[in-house]
Amino acid sequence: MTVSGFARVSVTALVVVWVAFQGTSVQTQQPRGGTAQTERVAPVNSGANPYRAILDWARFTTEDRPWGGSNGVAIDLDGMSVWAVDRCSTGTTPGCLGTDANPVHLFDESGQEIRSFGAGMFVWPHGIHVDQDGNVWVADARTASPEELETFPGEGGKGSVVVKFSPDGEVLMTLGTPGVRGNPPDALTDPTDVVTDPGNGDIYVSESHTNVEDPDLIGRISVFDRAGNFLRVIGSTGTGPGEFRTPHAVEFDSQGRLIVADRHNHRIQILTKQGAFVREYHQFGRTSGLAIDGDDVIYTADSESDEPRHPGWRRGIRIGSVTDGRVTMFVPPHMANNPDGAMGEGIAIDAAGNLYTAEANLRGVTKYVKD
Numbered sequence: 001m002t003v004s005g006f007a008r009v010s011v012t013a014l015v016v017v018w019v020a021f022q023g024t025s026v027q028t029q030q031p032r033g034g035t036a037q038t039e040r041v042a043p044v045n046s047g048a049n050p051y052r053a054i055l056d057w058a059r060f061t062t063e064d065r066p067w068g069g070s071n072g073v074a075i076d077l078d079g080m081s082v083w084a085v086d087r088c089s090t091g092t093t094p095g096c097l098g099t100d101a102n103p104v105h106l107f108d109e110s111g112q113e114i115r116s117f118g119a120g121m122f123v124w125p126h127g128i129h130v131d132q133d134g135n136v137w138v139a140d141a142r143t144a145s146p147e148e149l150e151t152f153p154g155e156g157g158k159g160s161v162v163v164k165f166s167p168d169g170e171v172l173m174t175l176g177t178p179g180v181r182g183n184p185p186d187a188l189t190d191p192t193d194v195v196t197d198p199g200n201g202d203i204y205v206s207e208s209h210t211n212v213e214d215p216d217l218i219g220r221i222s223v224f225d226r227a228g229n230f231l232r233v234i235g236s237t238g239t240g241p242g243e244f245r246t247p248h249a250v251e252f253d254s255q256g257r258l259i260v261a262d263r264h265n266h267r268i269q270i271l272t273k274q275g276a277f278v279r280e281y282h283q284f285g286r287t288s289g290l291a292i293d294g295d296d297v298i299y300t301a302d303s304e305s306d307e308p309r310h311p312g313w314r315r316g317i318r319i320g321s322v323t324d325g326r327v328t329m330f331v332p333p334h335m336a337n338n339p340d341g342a343m344g345e346g347i348a349i350d351a352a353g354n355l356y357t358a359e360a361n362l363r364g365v366t367k368y369v370k371d
Contacts, residue, residue, distance in 0.1 A: 047329045048329045051331050051355065054367040057367040058107045067359075070344075072193075075351075077130060084128065084346075085138055096122045104116060111367070117169030127191075127192055143181055156179050161175060173228050189210070200225075202226060204258060219236060241277040244262050247263070248263040251292050261287040266282065268280065284302070285305050286303075299349055302315050317347065354370075
């Protein structure tokens with residue numbers, strides 16, 4: 001059922017939200033983030049809002065089950081159809097472990113599911129990307145914990161990879177070793193997102209999604225050529241220029257620069273393809289997802305700002321310019337019987353200018369249309 005504007009949330013959904021906010025050391029970040037610079041930036045919680053939210057827009061037809069939490073959404077080459085991933089089960093955990101659900105979905109412009117695939121392959125599907133040839137890339141941001149393997153024996157050979165699919169679900173490439181967390185070229189560590197260079201097809205994978213207080217925290221972008229051969233690593237863990245703590249989403253702008261949502265550092269970073277630091281923007285909040293249109297307008301989804309993690313800032317969609325970083329629009333969170341409201345993580349924009357967010361906590365896909 002499609003609901004416009006404010007929506008009621010069931011007791012079950014509220015429990016899911018609570019569990020998602022509590023999280024685990026594997027999947028969530030420590031409460032406070034930011035850098036010395038971002039701490040001094042005045043909150044940006046206002047701006048024009050021409051959008052109307054349509055909750056529960058995308059509807060399953062191939063499987064009779066509820067949505068799991070969703071982190072990734074992308075637009076098909078046709079400019080209208082929408083790809084999204086979900087975590088198969090309704091809570092933050094166990095994700096797709098122990099299920100035969102398909103976590104990769106394609107929807108038509110009305111929100112009706114066209115097809116789904118990927119059953120039995122993933123632990124925690126996260127970012128999704130459609131390349132210049134229409135192939136679909138999905139990042140799996142977890143492996144099973146020892147406790148989960150006791151509950152789901154035999155599921156250890158999954159997770160911490162990026163998978164390239166044809167539009168019909170044929171596996172074309174896998175980056176990393178399923179079930180192994182480590183370093184390229186043989187392994188990845190909890191990849192959060194993936195994007196391909198529209199010029200030469202190089203593959204950029206952002207890592208990782210682990211506890212930011214882990215002394216062995218990984219924060220990097222691993223680069224491969226179009227055939228999957230490892231090329232280099234961009235960045236390292238930290239708060240300085242070109243360093244990351246939870247690089248949660250990656251995109252290219254029209255100049256071919258790499259745009260990174262450095263979530264736990266509360267900033268957007270702009271880098272060259274080789275990894276040289278260009279500049280950073282602090283005014284887009286604690287960004288989980290980002291999209292960039294052909295005019296270099298940037299659309300960012302802030303799904304986590306609240307008083308403990310980013311004091312004074314609200315969740316919402318901030319829209320502005322990649323060129324100068326000025327925020328011109330702010331779409332506030334939709335209501336969820338929660339004082340902070342709710343906002344999706346992944347974000348995408350179609351050819352008509354409609355926005356879509358992937359709801360990690362309330363689940364499903366929200367569409368935003370201009371009134």
